Amino acid sequence: MASKQGSKNRKSSSNNHNSTNSPSSSATLSSKRLQESSHEDQSSTLSSAQNKPQYFYSESTPAGNERSKENVTVTVRFRPLSPKEIRQGEEVAWYADGDTIVRNEYNPSIAYAYDRVFGPTTTTRHVYDVAAQDVVTGAMEGINGTIFAYGVTSSGKTHTMHGDQRSPGIIPLAVKDAFSIIQETPSREFLLRVSYLEIYNEVVNDLLNPTGQNLRIREDLQGTFVEGIKEEVVLSPAHALSLIAAGEAHRHVGSTNFNLLSSRSHTIFTLTVESSPYGENPEGEAVNLSQLNLIDLAGSESSRAETTGIRRKEGSYINKSLLTLGTVISKLTDGRSTHIPYRDSKLTRLLQSSLSGHGRVSLICNVTPSSSNSEETHNTLKFAHRAKHIEIQAAQNKIIDEKSLIKKYQNEISSLKEELEQLKRGMVSASPVKAVGEDNIVLLKQKLEDGQVKLQSRLEEEEEAKAALLGRIQRLTKLILVSTKATPPSRFPQRPGPRRRHSFGEEELAHLPYKRRDLILDEENIDLYVSLEGNGESLEEFKEEKKARKHGLLNWFKLRKRDSGSATLTSIDGDKSSGTKSITSPSTPQAESINCPTEPRISNSLLTESTPSADLLLEVGEDGEVPDDNYSAREMSSESLKVVDQIDLLREQQKILSGEVALHSSALKRLLEEVAHNPGKEQTHVEIRRLNDEIREKNQQIASLEQQIAAALLASFNKIDNSELSQSFSEMMAQLNEKSFELEVP
Numbered sequence: 028m029a030s031k032q033g034s035k036n037r038k039s040s041s042n043n044h045n046s047t048n049s050p051s052s053s054a055t056l057s058s059k060r061l062q063e064s065s066h067e068d069q070s071s072t073l074s075s076a077q078n079k080p081q082y083f084y085s086e087s088t089p090a091g092n093e094r095s096k097e098n099v100t101v102t103v104r105f106r107p108l109s110p111k112e113i114r115q116g117e118e119v120a121w122y123a124d125g126d127t128i129v130r131n132e133y134n135p136s137i138a139y140a141y142d143r144v145f146g147p148t149t150t151t152r153h154v155y156d157v158a159a160q161d162v163v164t165g166a167m168e169g170i171n172g173t174i175f176a177y178g179v180t181s182s183g184k185t186h187t188m189h190g191d192q193r194s195p196g197i198i199p200l201a202v203k204d205a206f207s208i209i210q211e212t213p214s215r216e217f218l219l220r221v222s223y224l225e226i227y228n229e230v231v232n233d234l235l236n237p238t239g240q241n242l243r244i245r246e247d248l249q250g251t252f253v254e255g256i257k258e259e260v261v262l263s264p265a266h267a268l269s270l271i272a273a274g275e276a277h278r279h280v281g282s283t284n285f286n287l288l289s290s291r292s293h294t295i296f297t298l299t300v301e302s303s304p305y306g307e308n309p310e311g312e313a314v315n316l317s318q319l320n321l322i323d324l325a326g327s328e329s330s331r332a333e334t335t336g337i338r339r340k341e342g343s344y345i346n347k348s349l350l351t352l353g354t355v356i357s358k359l360t361d362g363r364s365t366h367i368p369y370r371d372s373k374l375t376r377l378l379q380s381s382l383s384g385h386g387r388v389s390l391i392c393n394v395t396p397s398s399s400n401s402e403e404t405h406n407t408l409k410f411a412h413r414a415k416h417i418e419i420q421a422a423q424n425k426i427i428d429e430k431s432l433i434k435k436y437q438n439e440i441s442s443l444k445e446e447l448e449q450l451k452r453g454m455v456s457a458s459p460v461k462a463v464g465e466d467n468i469v470l471l472k473q474k475l476e477d478g479q480v481k482l483q484s485r486l487e488e489e490e491e492a493k494a495a496l497l498g499r500i501q502r503l504t505k506l507i508l509v510s511t512k513a514t515p516p517s518r519f520p521q522r523p524g525p526r527r528r529h530s531f532g533e534e535e536l537a538h539l540p541y542k543r544r545d546l547i548l549d550e551e552n553i554d555l556y557v558s559l560e561g562n563g564e565s566l567e568e569f570k571e572e573k574k575a576r577k578h579g580l581l582n583w584f585k586l587r588k589r590d591s592g593s594a595t596l597t598s599i600d601g602d603k604s605s606g607t608k609s610i611t612s613p614s615t616p617q618a619e620s621i622n623c624p625t626e627p628r629i630s631n632s633l634l635t636e637s638t639p640s641a642d643l644l645l646e647v648g649e650d651g652e653v654p655d656d657n658y659s660a661r662e663m664s665s666e667s668l669k670v671v672d673q674i675d676l677l678r679e680q681q682k683i684l685s686g687e688v689a690l691h692s693s694a695l696k697r698l699l700e701e702v703a704h705n706p707g708k709e710q711t712h713v714e715i716r717r718l719n720d721e722i723r724e725k726n727q728q729i730a731s732l733e734q735q736i737a738a739a740l741l742a743s744f745n746k747i748d749n750s751e752l753s754q755s756f757s758e759m760m761a762q763l764n765e766k767s768f769e770l771e772v773p
């Protein structure tokens with residue numbers, strides 16, 4: 028039976044790369060289904076009037092371009108038969124016949140045509156290039172984009188969307204690409220923020236904020252939105268991936284008959300992209316704003332699915348929402364419906380804007396070739412076929428109002444700069460001491476001394492205020508991403524050059540699951556696992572470890588020797604956010620990894636075999652997958668550079684915080700003087716208490732950063748060459764002491 032699959036795989040993969048993706052290929056087929064599809068093609072034009080846009084941006088097209096009408100890009104991806112299916116004698120029921128056709132093995136007249144069909148040997152990288160890259164590029168240019176993976180349980184949706192270290196999925200590839208596009212676009216500056224939610228049993232939960240449960244979907248003039256969802260500004264691919272990994276830890280998964288770690292919820296990862304021309308932007312100038320939604324749907328249940336209480340309930344919610352999605356898609360394509368039931372499920376409500384014809388949409392339908400799933404595969408193929416007829420319009424979104432965060436930050440930066448200039452001018456032209464009568468020399472002397480003291484203290488205060496302003500400018504500027512090609516060299520003095528678009532660095536891969544390839548997670552494979560790994564872990568341990576990996580990899584984070592400094596980057600909420608929130612919160616994986624950098628790994632773990640050197644860039648091969656030998660440790664000295672980078676970042680955080688402390692201290696001083704003159708003013712007391720609290724909190728954060736710097740130094744101790752080590756260590760300690768001294772707050 029295995030040989031059948033083998034021959035089918037060969038057949039499809041060779042065809043996959045040779046045949047052209049031309050519409051005529053479908054015309055040459057005399058199949059009934061293909062005739063039906065061409066008929067539907069003519070009859071299913073979507074009336075945009077029926078599907079009134081819930082568009083919340085003023086739309087404009089790229090100069091001189093018409094808004095282009097496009098259809099949803101629909102692709103089908105086959106996964107290979109699993110070892111279990113092969114052992115059970117499963118046969119191939121459906122196969123990829125060339126690049127665009129899926130055909131039924133037993134009834135060759137049943138065939139469907141799509142934009143592209145990927146055979147079981149196609150890499151995710153290739154799927155990304157064909158089905159996702161265009162959507163991601165559009166999103167970076169201001170065109171909304173949605174990519175979703177649809178399919179029954181165990182058909183490969185999570186493999187496609189998330190992937191693992193060996194084969195990164197669409198989400199990490201998209202994130203990586205977004206940052207590469209920024210690097211390749213020196214003429215614009217960008218601000219990226221992410222949110223991550225799941226819909227579990229028709230309840231919306233915030234995966235970036237565990238307390239954000241059962242969130243409401245609201246609607247205003249601008250469209251649908253999730254009330255209270257947390258958004259984080261992201262500064263690097265590793266930063267974004269660390270947030271996804273942290274979010275995955277909160278996602279609902281469970282085992283079904285078909286998949287030991289089945290996703291029981293739909294997840295939506297949203298990357299919001301803002302951009303404006305690089306440099307000074309006059310007020311009122313439009314900013315491009317778009318959203319890229321990357322969706323991993325829960326697997327629809329087959330009628331043979333496990334029916335324990337919880338699973339049954341989850342299954343019915345999943346099926347219901349997928350059914351609604353199917354209905355919405357059918358109605359959107361039949362051209363006659365006046366009512367589209369978006370509101371019947373949370374999923375369709377959230378996807379309303381994308382499905383009702385805005386931006387680019389790519390639907391990747393995952394299927395298994397196996398005969399036992401033939402019916403489910405057929406249903407997926409029909410769903411995909413219907414979706415092909417949704418018509419969408421891709422247009423750039425431009426916004427002018429204050430909804431744009433990048434605009435807000437740009438305005439704030441320029442007004443802070445102005446303030447700083449004024450402060451500098453004020454310091455130069457300190458007010459002269461008034462003249463006194465010549466005869467009173469003693470009085471004059473006294474006045475001069477008083478004046479000197481006052482001037483000195485004012486200068487000190489102003490220096491502090493200046494440092495605070497500079498800190499804030501620096502912090503805001505850092506949130507806005509610009510290509511290093513467009514940046515004055517002083518801005519990122521010690522950062523390495525741009526990475527190749529498809530390369531994943533170790534710190535990025537650290538946030539992806541490690542997983543053995545070609546191993547379907549089922550109990551029957553435990554013998555295979557044991558014999559391959561040569562260890563005697565029990566099934567329970569095996570399941571636990573697998574679960575931990577799929578579950579956002581909390582253990583994985585603990586196991587890592589070191590983690591990305593980018594986990595310490597700043598969050599969105601202005602002054603109060605102080606980039607250290609995620610560092611100090613013990614509940615996030617990145618916090619754990621930073622705080623416990625030397626925690627020992629589990630013995631016999633798969634992870635121990637492949638922990639790469641810290642600064643290693645993994646080049647992705649031609650096939651888009653990461654070669655194993657890239658994991659070997661090399662260039663130890665780069666480790667020290669990495670540590671320095673990480674410490675630099677922590678110091679930056681310290682500087683920002685100390686600037687804020689200085690600003691608060693100076694305000695506090697003034698208030699104390701005020702209260703000395705007017706002790707009865709309650710408002711001033713309240714303000715003083717608040718400032719004291721803030722200063723205390725920020726000092727704690729500074730202390731915590733110091734500890735982390737020291738921990739990072741210690742963690743690197745045994746990785747750095749001994750001779751280099753003592754030198755770097757003493758240099759760093761000296762700098763650290765110096766910094767701590769500077770940071771001491773009176």
Ligand SMILES: Nc1ncnc2c1ncn2[C@@H]1O[C@H](COP(=O)(O)OP(=O)(O)OP(=O)(O)O)[C@@H](O)[C@H]1O
Nearest residue numbers: 106180181182183184185186286289290326546547
């Ligand atoms: N293209 C592929 N190549 C190799 N293995 C694959 C491929 N697609 C899926 N798999 C494997 O099949 C198994 C099931 O895949 P996955 O968990 O991604 O399915 P799913 O559709 O997300 O399932 P569920 O809906 O239950 O979460 C995994 O072990 C995965 O590694």
